[in-house]
Amino acid sequence: MKTCLDHALARWQFNGPVAIALSGGADSTALLLACWQRWPAQVAAIHVHHGLQDAADGFASFCQQLCQQCCIPLHIERVDARHQPGQSPEDAARKARYGALTAGAQALRQVHAVDVRSIALAQHADDQVETLLLALSRGAGLPGLSAMPAFWQRNHLDWHRPLLDVPGQALRQWLQGQGQAWIEDPTNEDQTFTRNRIRQQIMPALAEAFPTFRHTFARSSAHAAQAQQLLHEVAQEDWLRLEQKPSIRGLQQLSIARQANVLRFWLMQQQERASTVQLQELQRQIAACTTRGHAIHIKVGRGFVIREKDHLLWVK
Known part of the structure:
Protein backbone atom coordinates (compact mmCIF):
# COMPACT_ATOMS: atom_id res chain seq x y z
CA MET A 1 0.00 0.00 0.00
CA LYS A 2 1.46 3.33 -1.06
CA THR A 3 1.89 6.03 1.57
CA CYS A 4 1.70 9.82 1.18
CA LEU A 5 5.51 9.77 1.18
CA ASP A 6 5.48 7.43 -1.83
CA HIS A 7 3.00 9.69 -3.62
CA ALA A 8 5.13 12.78 -2.88
CA LEU A 9 8.27 11.20 -4.35
CA ALA A 10 6.31 9.93 -7.36
CA ARG A 11 5.22 13.53 -8.11
CA TRP A 12 8.75 14.88 -7.68
CA GLN A 13 10.49 15.49 -10.99
CA PHE A 14 13.65 13.76 -9.84
CA ASN A 15 16.85 14.58 -11.70
CA GLY A 16 19.68 12.82 -9.89
CA PRO A 17 22.19 12.50 -8.50
CA VAL A 18 20.76 14.39 -5.52
CA ALA A 19 22.23 15.21 -2.11
CA ILE A 20 19.87 14.95 0.85
CA ALA A 21 20.41 17.50 3.63
CA LEU A 22 20.66 14.95 6.44
CA SER A 23 20.40 16.17 10.03
CA GLY A 24 19.69 12.77 11.57
CA GLY A 25 16.20 13.83 12.64
CA ALA A 26 13.08 11.95 11.61
CA ASP A 27 12.23 14.11 8.59
CA SER A 28 15.58 14.01 6.80
CA THR A 29 16.16 10.37 7.74
CA ALA A 30 12.84 9.44 6.13
CA LEU A 31 13.63 11.46 3.00
CA LEU A 32 17.08 9.89 2.66
CA LEU A 33 15.89 6.30 3.08
CA ALA A 34 12.85 6.73 0.84
CA CYS A 35 14.99 8.27 -1.93
CA TRP A 36 17.66 5.61 -1.50
CA GLN A 37 15.07 2.84 -1.84
CA ARG A 38 13.64 4.49 -4.95
CA TRP A 39 16.89 5.63 -6.63
CA PRO A 40 19.65 3.61 -4.89
CA ALA A 41 22.58 4.75 -7.06
CA GLN A 42 21.52 8.38 -7.34
CA VAL A 43 21.53 9.52 -3.70
CA ALA A 44 24.19 11.13 -1.50
CA ALA A 45 23.97 13.01 1.79
CA ILE A 46 25.35 16.17 3.39
CA HIS A 47 25.38 16.64 7.15
CA VAL A 48 25.95 20.16 8.50
CA HIS A 49 27.72 20.08 11.86
CA HIS A 50 26.70 23.40 13.44
CA GLY A 51 28.55 22.87 16.70
CA LEU A 52 25.84 24.79 18.53
CA GLN A 53 24.92 22.11 21.07
CA ASP A 54 26.51 19.21 22.94
CA ALA A 55 24.47 16.71 20.92
CA ALA A 56 26.02 17.80 17.60
CA ASP A 57 28.67 15.05 17.59
CA GLY A 58 25.96 12.46 18.25
CA PHE A 59 24.01 13.67 15.23
CA ALA A 60 27.09 13.40 13.02
CA SER A 61 27.86 9.88 14.29
CA PHE A 62 24.30 8.73 13.61
CA CYS A 63 24.45 10.08 10.05
CA GLN A 64 27.78 8.33 9.45
CA GLN A 65 26.46 4.99 10.67
CA LEU A 66 23.25 5.26 8.64
CA CYS A 67 25.05 6.15 5.42
CA GLN A 68 27.70 3.43 5.91
CA GLN A 69 24.94 0.89 6.45
CA CYS A 70 23.31 1.85 3.14
CA CYS A 71 26.57 2.60 1.24
CA ILE A 72 25.42 6.20 0.70
CA PRO A 73 28.19 8.78 0.06
CA LEU A 74 28.22 11.29 2.93
CA HIS A 75 30.01 14.58 3.40
CA ILE A 76 30.09 16.30 6.79
CA GLU A 77 30.53 20.07 6.62
CA ARG A 78 31.47 21.87 9.83
CA VAL A 79 30.39 25.50 10.25
CA ASP A 80 30.43 28.25 12.83
CA ALA A 81 26.75 29.17 13.06
CA ARG A 82 26.98 31.58 15.98
CA HIS A 83 24.93 34.70 15.42
CA GLN A 84 26.28 38.23 15.24
CA PRO A 85 24.98 41.07 17.45
CA GLY A 86 21.54 42.08 16.22
CA GLN A 87 21.09 38.86 14.24
CA SER A 88 18.62 36.17 15.27
CA PRO A 89 20.14 32.75 16.09
CA GLU A 90 17.70 31.08 13.67
CA ASP A 91 18.71 33.39 10.81
CA ALA A 92 22.42 32.86 11.48
CA ALA A 93 22.00 29.08 11.55
CA ARG A 94 19.92 29.13 8.35
CA LYS A 95 22.48 31.16 6.40
CA ALA A 96 25.34 29.01 7.66
CA ARG A 97 23.40 25.89 6.71
CA TYR A 98 22.77 26.95 3.11
CA GLY A 99 26.40 27.94 2.68
CA ALA A 100 27.51 24.61 4.12
CA LEU A 101 25.16 22.62 1.89
CA THR A 102 26.52 24.40 -1.17
CA ALA A 103 30.07 23.62 -0.05
CA GLY A 104 29.02 20.04 0.67
CA ALA A 105 27.70 19.55 -2.85
CA GLN A 106 31.03 20.73 -4.24
CA ALA A 107 32.89 18.36 -1.89
CA LEU A 108 30.75 15.43 -3.04
CA ARG A 109 31.69 16.20 -6.63
CA GLN A 110 35.40 16.65 -5.92
CA VAL A 111 36.06 14.08 -3.20
CA HIS A 112 33.42 11.41 -3.76
CA ALA A 113 33.05 11.79 -7.55
CA VAL A 114 29.27 12.17 -7.20
CA ASP A 115 28.01 14.66 -9.79
CA VAL A 116 25.53 16.39 -7.46
CA ARG A 117 23.54 19.17 -9.09
CA SER A 118 20.51 19.07 -6.78
CA ILE A 119 19.93 19.28 -3.04
CA ALA A 120 16.75 18.08 -1.34
CA LEU A 121 15.52 19.42 1.99
CA ALA A 122 13.08 17.55 4.23
CA GLN A 123 10.73 20.34 5.28
CA HIS A 124 7.19 19.00 5.32
CA ALA A 125 3.58 20.18 5.55
CA ASP A 126 3.81 21.09 9.24
CA ASP A 127 6.96 23.15 8.62
CA GLN A 128 5.11 24.97 5.84
CA VAL A 129 2.26 25.87 8.18
CA GLU A 130 4.72 27.06 10.84
CA THR A 131 6.44 29.27 8.26
CA LEU A 132 3.13 30.80 7.22
CA LEU A 133 2.08 31.45 10.84
CA LEU A 134 5.45 33.07 11.58
CA ALA A 135 5.01 35.31 8.54
CA LEU A 136 1.53 36.31 9.69
CA SER A 137 2.79 37.08 13.19
CA ARG A 138 5.38 39.46 11.71
CA GLY A 139 2.93 41.22 9.41
CA ALA A 140 4.71 39.91 6.34
CA GLY A 141 3.73 40.72 2.77
CA LEU A 142 3.21 38.31 -0.10
CA PRO A 143 6.80 36.96 -0.14
CA GLY A 144 6.41 35.84 3.48
CA LEU A 145 2.88 34.53 3.01
CA SER A 146 4.11 32.47 0.05
CA ALA A 147 5.97 30.40 2.67
CA MET A 148 8.57 27.96 1.37
CA PRO A 149 8.89 27.17 -2.34
CA ALA A 150 9.06 23.57 -3.48
CA PHE A 151 11.81 24.41 -6.00
CA TRP A 152 14.33 27.18 -6.60
CA GLN A 153 17.84 27.67 -7.95
CA ARG A 154 20.81 29.13 -6.13
CA ASN A 155 24.60 28.88 -6.47
CA HIS A 156 24.29 26.81 -9.67
CA LEU A 157 22.27 24.17 -7.82
CA ASP A 158 18.65 23.03 -8.01
CA TRP A 159 17.02 23.02 -4.56
CA HIS A 160 13.97 20.88 -3.82
CA ARG A 161 11.47 20.39 -1.02
CA PRO A 162 9.56 17.30 -2.18
CA LEU A 163 7.73 16.68 1.13
CA LEU A 164 5.73 19.90 1.52
CA ASP A 165 2.45 17.96 1.15
CA VAL A 166 3.42 15.30 3.71
CA PRO A 167 2.52 15.73 7.42
CA GLY A 168 5.41 15.31 9.84
CA GLN A 169 3.66 12.50 11.72
CA ALA A 170 3.36 10.50 8.50
CA LEU A 171 7.14 10.54 8.13
CA ARG A 172 7.62 9.20 11.66
CA GLN A 173 5.06 6.49 11.07
CA TRP A 174 6.84 5.50 7.85
CA LEU A 175 10.17 5.23 9.69
CA GLN A 176 8.57 3.11 12.41
CA GLY A 177 7.21 0.81 9.72
CA GLN A 178 10.75 0.50 8.34
CA GLY A 179 12.14 -0.26 11.80
CA GLN A 180 14.43 2.74 11.43
CA ALA A 181 15.46 4.91 14.38
CA TRP A 182 16.29 8.60 14.28
CA ILE A 183 17.73 11.27 16.57
CA GLU A 184 15.51 13.68 18.48
CA ASP A 185 16.88 17.22 18.58
CA PRO A 186 16.75 18.34 22.24
CA THR A 187 16.15 21.94 21.19
CA ASN A 188 12.75 20.93 19.75
CA GLU A 189 11.37 21.06 23.30
CA ASP A 190 12.76 24.55 24.00
CA GLN A 191 9.79 26.91 23.93
CA THR A 192 11.98 30.00 23.83
CA PHE A 193 11.96 29.30 20.07
CA THR A 194 8.81 30.62 18.40
CA ARG A 195 8.60 27.66 16.01
CA ASN A 196 8.49 25.24 18.94
CA ARG A 197 5.66 27.17 20.59
CA ILE A 198 3.71 27.07 17.32
CA ARG A 199 4.35 23.34 16.96
CA GLN A 200 3.42 22.42 20.52
CA GLN A 201 0.64 24.89 21.32
CA ILE A 202 -0.97 26.19 18.13
CA MET A 203 -0.79 23.24 15.71
CA PRO A 204 -2.81 20.87 17.96
CA ALA A 205 -5.49 23.54 18.37
CA LEU A 206 -5.63 24.08 14.61
CA ALA A 207 -5.92 20.35 13.99
CA GLU A 208 -8.88 20.17 16.34
CA ALA A 209 -10.66 23.24 14.94
CA PHE A 210 -9.74 22.83 11.25
CA PRO A 211 -8.77 19.22 10.45
CA THR A 212 -7.75 20.04 6.85
CA PHE A 213 -5.73 23.15 7.77
CA ARG A 214 -2.50 21.83 6.25
CA HIS A 215 -4.08 21.63 2.80
CA THR A 216 -6.07 24.88 3.01
CA PHE A 217 -3.12 26.85 4.38
CA ALA A 218 -0.92 25.45 1.61
CA ARG A 219 -3.51 26.58 -0.94
CA SER A 220 -3.46 30.11 0.49
CA SER A 221 0.35 30.15 0.31
CA ALA A 222 0.17 29.03 -3.31
CA HIS A 223 -2.24 31.89 -4.09
CA ALA A 224 0.15 34.33 -2.40
CA ALA A 225 3.08 32.96 -4.39
CA GLN A 226 1.17 33.40 -7.65
CA ALA A 227 0.25 36.97 -6.73
CA GLN A 228 3.87 37.69 -5.82
CA GLN A 229 5.02 36.39 -9.20
CA LEU A 230 2.60 38.79 -10.88
CA LEU A 231 3.95 41.70 -8.79
CA HIS A 232 7.47 40.70 -9.80
CA GLU A 233 6.52 40.83 -13.47
CA VAL A 234 4.91 44.26 -13.01
CA ALA A 235 8.07 45.46 -11.24
CA GLN A 236 10.22 44.25 -14.14
CA GLU A 237 8.06 46.20 -16.58
CA ASP A 238 8.18 49.37 -14.48
CA TRP A 239 11.95 48.97 -14.03
CA LEU A 240 12.38 48.91 -17.81
CA ARG A 241 10.22 52.04 -18.11
Whole structure:
Protein backbone atom coordinates (compact mmCIF):
# COMPACT_ATOMS: atom_id res chain seq x y z
CA MET A 1 0.00 0.00 0.00
CA LYS A 2 1.46 3.33 -1.06
CA THR A 3 1.89 6.03 1.57
CA CYS A 4 1.70 9.82 1.18
CA LEU A 5 5.51 9.77 1.18
CA ASP A 6 5.48 7.43 -1.83
CA HIS A 7 3.00 9.69 -3.62
CA ALA A 8 5.13 12.78 -2.88
CA LEU A 9 8.27 11.20 -4.35
CA ALA A 10 6.31 9.93 -7.36
CA ARG A 11 5.22 13.53 -8.11
CA TRP A 12 8.75 14.88 -7.68
CA GLN A 13 10.49 15.49 -10.99
CA PHE A 14 13.65 13.76 -9.84
CA ASN A 15 16.85 14.58 -11.70
CA GLY A 16 19.68 12.82 -9.89
CA PRO A 17 22.19 12.50 -8.50
CA VAL A 18 20.76 14.39 -5.52
CA ALA A 19 22.23 15.21 -2.11
CA ILE A 20 19.87 14.95 0.85
CA ALA A 21 20.41 17.50 3.63
CA LEU A 22 20.66 14.95 6.44
CA SER A 23 20.40 16.17 10.03
CA GLY A 24 19.69 12.77 11.57
CA GLY A 25 16.20 13.83 12.64
CA ALA A 26 13.08 11.95 11.61
CA ASP A 27 12.23 14.11 8.59
CA SER A 28 15.58 14.01 6.80
CA THR A 29 16.16 10.37 7.74
CA ALA A 30 12.84 9.44 6.13
CA LEU A 31 13.63 11.46 3.00
CA LEU A 32 17.08 9.89 2.66
CA LEU A 33 15.89 6.30 3.08
CA ALA A 34 12.85 6.73 0.84
CA CYS A 35 14.99 8.27 -1.93
CA TRP A 36 17.66 5.61 -1.50
CA GLN A 37 15.07 2.84 -1.84
CA ARG A 38 13.64 4.49 -4.95
CA TRP A 39 16.89 5.63 -6.63
CA PRO A 40 19.65 3.61 -4.89
CA ALA A 41 22.58 4.75 -7.06
CA GLN A 42 21.52 8.38 -7.34
CA VAL A 43 21.53 9.52 -3.70
CA ALA A 44 24.19 11.13 -1.50
CA ALA A 45 23.97 13.01 1.79
CA ILE A 46 25.35 16.17 3.39
CA HIS A 47 25.38 16.64 7.15
CA VAL A 48 25.95 20.16 8.50
CA HIS A 49 27.72 20.08 11.86
CA HIS A 50 26.70 23.40 13.44
CA GLY A 51 28.55 22.87 16.70
CA LEU A 52 25.84 24.79 18.53
CA GLN A 53 24.92 22.11 21.07
CA ASP A 54 26.51 19.21 22.94
CA ALA A 55 24.47 16.71 20.92
CA ALA A 56 26.02 17.80 17.60
CA ASP A 57 28.67 15.05 17.59
CA GLY A 58 25.96 12.46 18.25
CA PHE A 59 24.01 13.67 15.23
CA ALA A 60 27.09 13.40 13.02
CA SER A 61 27.86 9.88 14.29
CA PHE A 62 24.30 8.73 13.61
CA CYS A 63 24.45 10.08 10.05
CA GLN A 64 27.78 8.33 9.45
CA GLN A 65 26.46 4.99 10.67
CA LEU A 66 23.25 5.26 8.64
CA CYS A 67 25.05 6.15 5.42
CA GLN A 68 27.70 3.43 5.91
CA GLN A 69 24.94 0.89 6.45
CA CYS A 70 23.31 1.85 3.14
CA CYS A 71 26.57 2.60 1.24
CA ILE A 72 25.42 6.20 0.70
CA PRO A 73 28.19 8.78 0.06
CA LEU A 74 28.22 11.29 2.93
CA HIS A 75 30.01 14.58 3.40
CA ILE A 76 30.09 16.30 6.79
CA GLU A 77 30.53 20.07 6.62
CA ARG A 78 31.47 21.87 9.83
CA VAL A 79 30.39 25.50 10.25
CA ASP A 80 30.43 28.25 12.83
CA ALA A 81 26.75 29.17 13.06
CA ARG A 82 26.98 31.58 15.98
CA HIS A 83 24.93 34.70 15.42
CA GLN A 84 26.28 38.23 15.24
CA PRO A 85 24.98 41.07 17.45
CA GLY A 86 21.54 42.08 16.22
CA GLN A 87 21.09 38.86 14.24
CA SER A 88 18.62 36.17 15.27
CA PRO A 89 20.14 32.75 16.09
CA GLU A 90 17.70 31.08 13.67
CA ASP A 91 18.71 33.39 10.81
CA ALA A 92 22.42 32.86 11.48
CA ALA A 93 22.00 29.08 11.55
CA ARG A 94 19.92 29.13 8.35
CA LYS A 95 22.48 31.16 6.40
CA ALA A 96 25.34 29.01 7.66
CA ARG A 97 23.40 25.89 6.71
CA TYR A 98 22.77 26.95 3.11
CA GLY A 99 26.40 27.94 2.68
CA ALA A 100 27.51 24.61 4.12
CA LEU A 101 25.16 22.62 1.89
CA THR A 102 26.52 24.40 -1.17
CA ALA A 103 30.07 23.62 -0.05
CA GLY A 104 29.02 20.04 0.67
CA ALA A 105 27.70 19.55 -2.85
CA GLN A 106 31.03 20.73 -4.24
CA ALA A 107 32.89 18.36 -1.89
CA LEU A 108 30.75 15.43 -3.04
CA ARG A 109 31.69 16.20 -6.63
CA GLN A 110 35.40 16.65 -5.92
CA VAL A 111 36.06 14.08 -3.20
CA HIS A 112 33.42 11.41 -3.76
CA ALA A 113 33.05 11.79 -7.55
CA VAL A 114 29.27 12.17 -7.20
CA ASP A 115 28.01 14.66 -9.79
CA VAL A 116 25.53 16.39 -7.46
CA ARG A 117 23.54 19.17 -9.09
CA SER A 118 20.51 19.07 -6.78
CA ILE A 119 19.93 19.28 -3.04
CA ALA A 120 16.75 18.08 -1.34
CA LEU A 121 15.52 19.42 1.99
CA ALA A 122 13.08 17.55 4.23
CA GLN A 123 10.73 20.34 5.28
CA HIS A 124 7.19 19.00 5.32
CA ALA A 125 3.58 20.18 5.55
CA ASP A 126 3.81 21.09 9.24
CA ASP A 127 6.96 23.15 8.62
CA GLN A 128 5.11 24.97 5.84
CA VAL A 129 2.26 25.87 8.18
CA GLU A 130 4.72 27.06 10.84
CA THR A 131 6.44 29.27 8.26
CA LEU A 132 3.13 30.80 7.22
CA LEU A 133 2.08 31.45 10.84
CA LEU A 134 5.45 33.07 11.58
CA ALA A 135 5.01 35.31 8.54
CA LEU A 136 1.53 36.31 9.69
CA SER A 137 2.79 37.08 13.19
CA ARG A 138 5.38 39.46 11.71
CA GLY A 139 2.93 41.22 9.41
CA ALA A 140 4.71 39.91 6.34
CA GLY A 141 3.73 40.72 2.77
CA LEU A 142 3.21 38.31 -0.10
CA PRO A 143 6.80 36.96 -0.14
CA GLY A 144 6.41 35.84 3.48
CA LEU A 145 2.88 34.53 3.01
CA SER A 146 4.11 32.47 0.05
CA ALA A 147 5.97 30.40 2.67
CA MET A 148 8.57 27.96 1.37
CA PRO A 149 8.89 27.17 -2.34
CA ALA A 150 9.06 23.57 -3.48
CA PHE A 151 11.81 24.41 -6.00
CA TRP A 152 14.33 27.18 -6.60
CA GLN A 153 17.84 27.67 -7.95
CA ARG A 154 20.81 29.13 -6.13
CA ASN A 155 24.60 28.88 -6.47
CA HIS A 156 24.29 26.81 -9.67
CA LEU A 157 22.27 24.17 -7.82
CA ASP A 158 18.65 23.03 -8.01
CA TRP A 159 17.02 23.02 -4.56
CA HIS A 160 13.97 20.88 -3.82
CA ARG A 161 11.47 20.39 -1.02
CA PRO A 162 9.56 17.30 -2.18
CA LEU A 163 7.73 16.68 1.13
CA LEU A 164 5.73 19.90 1.52
CA ASP A 165 2.45 17.96 1.15
CA VAL A 166 3.42 15.30 3.71
CA PRO A 167 2.52 15.73 7.42
CA GLY A 168 5.41 15.31 9.84
CA GLN A 169 3.66 12.50 11.72
CA ALA A 170 3.36 10.50 8.50
CA LEU A 171 7.14 10.54 8.13
CA ARG A 172 7.62 9.20 11.66
CA GLN A 173 5.06 6.49 11.07
CA TRP A 174 6.84 5.50 7.85
CA LEU A 175 10.17 5.23 9.69
CA GLN A 176 8.57 3.11 12.41
CA GLY A 177 7.21 0.81 9.72
CA GLN A 178 10.75 0.50 8.34
CA GLY A 179 12.14 -0.26 11.80
CA GLN A 180 14.43 2.74 11.43
CA ALA A 181 15.46 4.91 14.38
CA TRP A 182 16.29 8.60 14.28
CA ILE A 183 17.73 11.27 16.57
CA GLU A 184 15.51 13.68 18.48
CA ASP A 185 16.88 17.22 18.58
CA PRO A 186 16.75 18.34 22.24
CA THR A 187 16.15 21.94 21.19
CA ASN A 188 12.75 20.93 19.75
CA GLU A 189 11.37 21.06 23.30
CA ASP A 190 12.76 24.55 24.00
CA GLN A 191 9.79 26.91 23.93
CA THR A 192 11.98 30.00 23.83
CA PHE A 193 11.96 29.30 20.07
CA THR A 194 8.81 30.62 18.40
CA ARG A 195 8.60 27.66 16.01
CA ASN A 196 8.49 25.24 18.94
CA ARG A 197 5.66 27.17 20.59
CA ILE A 198 3.71 27.07 17.32
CA ARG A 199 4.35 23.34 16.96
CA GLN A 200 3.42 22.42 20.52
CA GLN A 201 0.64 24.89 21.32
CA ILE A 202 -0.97 26.19 18.13
CA MET A 203 -0.79 23.24 15.71
CA PRO A 204 -2.81 20.87 17.96
CA ALA A 205 -5.49 23.54 18.37
CA LEU A 206 -5.63 24.08 14.61
CA ALA A 207 -5.92 20.35 13.99
CA GLU A 208 -8.88 20.17 16.34
CA ALA A 209 -10.66 23.24 14.94
CA PHE A 210 -9.74 22.83 11.25
CA PRO A 211 -8.77 19.22 10.45
CA THR A 212 -7.75 20.04 6.85
CA PHE A 213 -5.73 23.15 7.77
CA ARG A 214 -2.50 21.83 6.25
CA HIS A 215 -4.08 21.63 2.80
CA THR A 216 -6.07 24.88 3.01
CA PHE A 217 -3.12 26.85 4.38
CA ALA A 218 -0.92 25.45 1.61
CA ARG A 219 -3.51 26.58 -0.94
CA SER A 220 -3.46 30.11 0.49
CA SER A 221 0.35 30.15 0.31
CA ALA A 222 0.17 29.03 -3.31
CA HIS A 223 -2.24 31.89 -4.09
CA ALA A 224 0.15 34.33 -2.40
CA ALA A 225 3.08 32.96 -4.39
CA GLN A 226 1.17 33.40 -7.65
CA ALA A 227 0.25 36.97 -6.73
CA GLN A 228 3.87 37.69 -5.82
CA GLN A 229 5.02 36.39 -9.20
CA LEU A 230 2.60 38.79 -10.88
CA LEU A 231 3.95 41.70 -8.79
CA HIS A 232 7.47 40.70 -9.80
CA GLU A 233 6.52 40.83 -13.47
CA VAL A 234 4.91 44.26 -13.01
CA ALA A 235 8.07 45.46 -11.24
CA GLN A 236 10.22 44.25 -14.14
CA GLU A 237 8.06 46.20 -16.58
CA ASP A 238 8.18 49.37 -14.48
CA TRP A 239 11.95 48.97 -14.03
CA LEU A 240 12.38 48.91 -17.81
CA ARG A 241 10.22 52.04 -18.11
CA LEU A 242 12.53 53.71 -15.58
CA GLU A 243 15.44 52.70 -17.86
CA GLN A 244 16.72 50.48 -15.05
CA LYS A 245 17.51 53.47 -12.84
CA PRO A 246 15.59 54.63 -9.74
CA SER A 247 15.02 58.12 -11.10
CA ILE A 248 13.06 60.37 -8.77
CA ARG A 249 10.93 61.88 -11.52
CA GLY A 250 10.10 58.46 -12.93
CA LEU A 251 9.18 57.10 -9.50
CA GLN A 252 6.95 60.11 -8.85
CA GLN A 253 4.91 59.25 -11.94
CA LEU A 254 3.97 55.82 -10.57
CA SER A 255 1.10 55.06 -8.23
CA ILE A 256 2.02 54.54 -4.57
CA ALA A 257 1.55 50.77 -4.87
CA ARG A 258 3.62 50.41 -8.05
CA GLN A 259 6.25 52.74 -6.68
CA ALA A 260 6.63 50.59 -3.55
CA ASN A 261 6.72 47.47 -5.71
CA VAL A 262 9.52 48.67 -7.97
CA LEU A 263 11.49 50.08 -5.03
CA ARG A 264 11.43 46.63 -3.40
CA PHE A 265 12.55 45.17 -6.74
CA TRP A 266 15.45 47.63 -6.91
CA LEU A 267 16.52 46.96 -3.32
CA MET A 268 16.44 43.22 -3.90
CA GLN A 269 19.01 43.78 -6.63
CA GLN A 270 21.20 45.28 -3.90
CA GLN A 271 20.42 42.17 -1.80
CA GLU A 272 18.57 44.36 0.67
CA ARG A 273 15.03 44.63 2.01
CA ALA A 274 13.29 47.65 3.47
CA SER A 275 10.97 47.41 6.43
CA THR A 276 7.46 48.79 6.00
CA VAL A 277 8.37 51.87 8.02
CA GLN A 278 11.56 52.46 6.02
CA LEU A 279 9.77 52.08 2.70
CA GLN A 280 6.96 54.44 3.70
CA GLU A 281 9.47 57.08 4.79
CA LEU A 282 11.41 56.67 1.54
CA GLN A 283 8.22 57.16 -0.47
CA ARG A 284 7.36 60.22 1.60
CA GLN A 285 10.76 61.70 0.81
CA ILE A 286 10.41 60.89 -2.90
CA ALA A 287 7.07 62.71 -2.99
CA ALA A 288 8.69 65.71 -1.26
CA CYS A 289 11.48 65.99 -3.85
CA THR A 290 10.21 69.05 -5.69
CA THR A 291 13.51 70.97 -5.69
CA ARG A 292 17.10 70.07 -6.59
CA GLY A 293 18.22 70.85 -3.06
CA HIS A 294 16.03 68.28 -1.33
CA ALA A 295 18.36 65.65 0.20
CA ILE A 296 17.47 62.02 0.93
CA HIS A 297 19.42 59.95 3.47
CA ILE A 298 17.39 57.07 4.92
CA LYS A 299 18.56 53.92 6.71
CA VAL A 300 17.56 50.81 4.74
CA GLY A 301 18.83 47.37 5.65
CA ARG A 302 22.59 47.40 6.21
CA GLY A 303 23.06 50.77 4.49
CA PHE A 304 21.37 53.96 3.34
CA VAL A 305 19.33 55.19 0.40
CA ILE A 306 20.60 58.61 -0.67
CA ARG A 307 19.82 61.06 -3.42
CA GLU A 308 22.44 61.77 -6.04
CA LYS A 309 21.21 64.43 -8.48
CA ASP A 310 18.00 63.01 -9.95
CA HIS A 311 18.46 59.40 -8.89
CA LEU A 312 18.52 57.25 -5.78
CA LEU A 313 21.54 55.24 -4.67
CA TRP A 314 21.91 52.54 -2.03
CA VAL A 315 25.22 52.74 -0.20
CA LYS A 316 26.71 50.83 2.72
